[in-house]
Amino acid sequence: MNNLTQNIIVGSKSHVARSLTLALLMLASANANARVTDAEAARLGKELTPIGAERAGNADGTIPEWTGGLPQRKTPRGDNPHATDKPLYAITAANLAQHEAHLSEGYKALFKTFPDYRMPVYPSRRSASYPQWFYEATQRNATAVSLTGDGFGFCCAAKGYPFPIPKSGTEVMWNHIMRYNTKGYRGFLDSAATAADGAYVVERDYVELSYAYNNIKSTVDSLRGMNLYAFTKTVSPPNKAGEAHLLHVPIDRIKDQTGVWVYSNSIGRARRIGEVGYDNPLFDGLMTHDQLDMFNGPLDRYTIKLVGKKDMIIPYNSYKLYDPTIKYKDIVTKGHINQDLARYELHRVWIIEAEVRPGFAHRYKRRTFYLDEDSWIVHVQDIYDERDQFWRTAESHSIAFANVPVVVNGVQVHYDLQSRRYVIINMTNEERKLIEYDWEADPGYFTPSGLKRFATTSQK
Template sequence: MRDARFEFRSATALVALCAYLVAPLLQAKVPAAEAQRLDKELTPIGAERAGSADGVIPAWSGGLPQRDMPRGDNPFAADKPLYTITAQNLQQYAPLLSEGYKALFKTFPDYKMIVYPTRRSASYPQWFYDATRANATKVELTNQGYGFCCAAQGYPFPIPGNGTEVMWNHIMRYNTKGYKGFVNVAATAADGSYVVERNYLELTYVYNNVKSTVDSLKGMNLYALVKTISPPNKAGEANLLHVPIDRIKDQTGVWVYNNSIGRSRRIGEVGYDNPLFDGLMTHDQLDMFNGPLDRYTIKLVGKKEMLIPYNSYRLYDPKLKYKDILQKGHINQDLARYERHRVWVIEAEVRAGYAHRYKKRTFYLDEDSWIVHLQDMYDERDQFWRTAESHSITFANVPVVINGVQVHYDLQSRRYVAINLTNEERKLIEYDWEMDPSYFSPATLKRFATTSQK
């Protein structure tokens, strides 16, 4: 792994000015000779092909082969647990655990983690691998790292040299051309009770659409429509989003439909640390992190082996009810699956002159998917506050790795929110759905908000 070539360090206005002055010198693209590593010791998206020294992490063999995958299918259902971590044997496995997991064990005496064999299941279409390989020699950061140029598909930085590039890989990863369907959110109380919020969404990606070009992107990443179906006190709330790639240079478009007046109106940016889901999350925690990057320094710490949620197919089982998953204090850990994987570790701290309710955050990104699987958050007093985990799975029929069920824990209040639950839905999200960007207009928002979806 190369040394970090660029970090935001703006403890004073002078340092911030220096960072601005050196920005034109940023060179994210790598020489052709180095890019050839993607055909040798690295996978097509930049992970290490070799397994771990002790053999616990196997060598990469291409991920799950593409095949039909009926709902409820678990390709690793026959796997047996290797061991279970409890409060009693926690210290034995502490080097493999995030601070968030250690805090969960300390907070909840019944918390446990069931560890299974490591399966490097992440897989993507060949054209996406090809696009990622091409990006290695041509993509570079722009606007002090708040954007990048010269790519329309693929991970922009398969051989990253700094933390900013690593975070861009998570934000711009492949999620198919788009999707539509219902997802559910459950915000819990300290006593274990919860309220389920059902939402319907339609989303189209411009970046990572195989038909897109750098010119046709027009600087955009995605378009989305989101509507709350229930509970009754929230039903009918609807939003339209136009999300650019560089959210500092280009303004994010946000429209809201007002039921009382029957009109759509544009509002300001609602990202960053605006509260979400009963205040248990911030807006930039959606998708584990969705940016922008301007309020934090971004430091690449390195890579390490850790236990992270992986191949948690049981949490998507349509035979389960939400009451089977949601328990007091934490989700039902009998349904969660943990494996040892190599992760990129990123430390983010609030820049001088900026504000965010999370003074410090640590991100852990899986090397085989670039997904943020874990995140630890600290408050303004430098006290540990919250942790979040992503229980990803690979849909081999697409193929794509989805950052689906996520659990965001508030250790201070002993509450959590679980998002993207689909177990009780009649059908799964429809992937590779797309609409022309012109569809995502304020006029469409009104029709979207007032039309019943099934």
């Protein structure tokens, strides 16, 4: 099963102590599901940006005012709008103490684990921007959308961030899950899971994905509860190639079932399979299913708490990690990625704590998510094991595209501090073509019969 399939496939419901847990959850959800007032919503596009971030910079001027984000323009592949920026400073083990207040526990652990680890910190560039229709939809959602029942779904929106002025941690996480990635995309994405000695094999996947939600043409009625449709397949290495998957993914993945079909050459037909997800392991155990995309849900196994906001150093505008002149051997190095190619900036983030609910199980007992206020993307994640001991950390190296007004979380690095190994996903440097954004197809394209065609057609 390829990593893109695993990104979208979600798990089946747990029934352990479910009745009591859900009863308590529904009570908590009702208390947290306060509506945004008209006066609060009127702040969007004024002192708040159109998607709910604070427009102003911070008090000491180290985070600038948001002035509209990266201007839309035609650019060649590999264009870096901030190429002339120089690092303000680099954090190393020697000066770590001076910067700990702005670092996650995961970054502190990386410095302690790898003496050569460093973080180049650049000027903060608030480059996030989105289409005007998306801003308008988000504005409407502010007073119209609310969590449904137990918080595992929401009503009623077809596009835009559902909760631009969130009242709970659950609403914040929904903004990440339902964020704008254009109408869809297709292309090749590459990943590499490292061994302790730094060795790795590149896995190459091809995906065609079309969003029902966040399509300008969509309405609540036309969605029919669906989020997206996708075909995915692994192309190489040979021992992983040969299977293709079709996915029909609903918004509420607890109430509605995710449709998953698989095609293999040995069978010669598409067949429907059961769902997998949650803490099922990926990449030689370096990740879990729900850790892909930093977090892809569902939300039912965790109690989710909104801690607040804070200025934090996170990956941002990491254009070098997408540069087609840079090869994978220059990125994927022993212990951690080549930090000379990474870029970190100071940004305001939402901090969310998630802890496994009583009666439910997950190998990650506790997780802390750090979401960028300008994109609602989880940029950093800290992970604790079943003994509540720090275990893993993950980071998302986002970039903004000038050709298409969107921010993508793209390259993600997931570190296991105990084994000193990591996996990096969604690389495109060595691909002949960049991912094609704003690609779309009708739901009727994504059928079990279409899966065979997709699986047996060679993409270039």
